[in-house]
């Protein structure tokens with residue numbers, strides 16, 4: 240296994256980087272979309288139900304089925320992989336962003352309003368910092384599942400650590416498979432820890 | 448006559464949807480520099496009354512005037528910054544220190560750092576917060592201390608009016624008395640106008656220059672503690688405040704309300720009669736009277752000049768009136 244690494248370390252590092260940026264991009268884009276959707280649901284309650292139903296439905300579609308729906312539109316490759324991950328993440332992210340804002344203590348918001356903070360000031364100095372820990376918790380969950388799920392991207396030629404696993408399996412190169420498994424697990428583990436650290440720090444600030 | 452700080456003029460408030468009339472033809476004048484307590488059971492419309500002042504709610508009918516101007520015509524954020532607001536749950540920003548909470552408005556108004564620091568010093572001394580807790584998180588404070596921070600935050604940019612919604616409602620009895628006494632002292636010093644909501648009869652009588660008794664969105668009586676206790680305007684008020692406890696009444700009544708004014712003879716400042724401050728309660732005065740072993744007290748004003756006298760007869764008057772009221776129950 241070590242020999243495999245010394246021989247192919249450039250390939251391993253390349254795939255690892257590809258895996259990481261694909262996951263990060265998917266979660267980043269997903270967060271931006273989910274944030275907008277969550278704000279809409281938070282402001283206008285009538286949007287909450289339809290958005291939730293949509294997210295739940297998409298989440299229930301198996302990955303391979305979703306690939307086959309998307310391939311005719313976005314083709315084989317990274318675009319389809321990223322779009323798929325973005326769609327799945329809506330489920331976790333819209334829920335956590337919504338609840339992050341909904342669980343803010345009402346008396347705090349009432350006071351902010353009553354002492355004369357305007358909407359934007361309340362948003363920046365009260366709502367956002369108080370919602371941050373729960374939002375980061377959502378990002379943590381999204382990132383873990385995305386890093387794991389991103390191995391499937393290799394099936395549609397999008398690269399990433401999944402390539403080691405699937406190619407390794409078909410060529411019976413178990414050293415390669417092992418590296419795929421180890422690296423993608425490490426990657427998920429690291430992402431989880433970084434996010435946990437950020438979440439703890441944000442939480443510390445509001446209730447330490 | 449003092450200037451009018453706030454005036455309710457035929458104010459009605461109905462919440463859309465519920466149809467509950469939380470304010471029904473409310474007419475009320477709040478004098479500048481006075482404390483008005485709003486007393487009533489839960490759901491009687493006390494909070495609604497407060498929130499109509501700083502436009503958290505808008506009147507369905509009628510209008511609220513702030514120093515002669517209809518609040519509906521004033522820019523809402525600017526209005527709220529001139530009106531301090533303190534609530535029971537404190538509503539402090541949990542992610543900030545004591546200092547940062549107190550300086551909320553000065554920060555928004557972009558005061559420079561030196562000015563903010565100085566103001567925070569002043570305010571912490573004013574509400575008697577230990578300077579040690581300045582950099583502490585507000586979550587680490589006791590309930591009483593949190594209310595002090597809330598009050599300091601409300602006072603930060605010298606508001607002319609402060610609205611307080613059951614601010615001491617969740618505080619233990621001893622701390623509560625302490626906070627009430629300090630609020631009274633602070634109000635006397637700053638001459639600020641305070642509208643104070645409470646469901647404690649004792650608190651309302653103790654703090655209010657004027658007490659507003661609310662029921663189902665209507666004002667049943669708005670009057671001094673003396674009149675609320677001894678001349679209730681109607682059956683509701685009589686029942687509501689009849690603590691049928693003579694001593695309870697003594698705690699709420701001020702000497703100045705029950706004393707005999709000085710007769711033509713005037714008072715002799717050198718008289719040997721023990722002295723009592725006109726703002727003391729009748730309860731304190733009774734203690735002084737009994738301890739002194741004499742039959743009269745000389746009532747003096749803040750400068751020490753005689754303004755009236757108090758005898759056991761003054762107490763007979765209070766007792767007779769509360770008994771008469773109880774008798775008709």
Ligand SMILES: Nc1ncnc2c1ncn2[C@@H]1O[C@H](COP(=O)(O)OP(=O)(O)O)[C@@H](O)[C@H]1O
Pocket residue numbers: 462465467468469487488489490491492493494495496
């Ligand atoms: N935002 C609101 N929407 C609908 N009804 C309300 C609202 N706020 C208060 N009410 C109703 O108005 C009445 C008075 O409430 P409130 O002013 O909060 O009473 P209090 O402060 O004396 O307990 C109650 O019947 C309450 O249910």
Ligand SMILES: [Mg+2]
Pocket residue numbers: 490493494495612
């Ligand atoms: Mg209330």
